Amino acid sequence: MQKNIFLHFSRELVDQPIMSTLIRKYDVEVNILQATITPNEEGTMFVQLRGNEEKLEHALGYLVANGVDVMVKPRRIHFHEDLCTSCGACVAHCLPGALYVEEDTRKVLYDEDLCIACELCIPACPFRAVEMAKTSVGGEV
Ligand code: SF4
Ligand code: SF4
Missing domain, CATH: 3.30.70.20 (Alpha-Beta Plaits)
Incomplete structure (x- = not known):
């Protein structure tokens, strides 16, 4: 299963190892397609997450619980x-x-x-x- 998502990181989150934790602890494949992140400023990312439904749900839950704004396919x-x-x-x-x-x-x-x-x-x-x-x-x- 695959989800294309848009992530927005606040200034406080930009330097946190959120994406590496996502891969290590939640066992999902992360493909970063586009990223705009500057230390001490906000950041955005377009990513593809791949894994089974349960793993993807847990991974998205982890992002939201850590204050990352998650939008699934925000525009088209x-x-x-x-x-x-x-x-x-x-x-x-x-x-x-x-x-x-x-x-x-x-x-x-x-x-x-x-x-x-x-x-x-x-x-x-x-x-x-x-x-x-x-x-x-x-x-x-
Ligand atoms: S179709 Fe265009 S907007 Fe959609 S993913 Fe491809 S390059 Fe991006
Ligand atoms: S004309 Fe069609 S194939 Fe060529 S760049 Fe535009 S959308 Fe792509």
């Missing part, structure tokens, strides 16, 4: 299939593989379930085929 993008030329320029920027080349057709497709809304594909697309959605999934911001 719009993929405009009609504007996409399948040029592939975005694919290498999409670390979770939400934008990918379909083997048979060589068309670029979008899998919303994998998208963590990191926005890296937006400047990469010369045809404006991807943009941030105006509303978010489940009403979250």
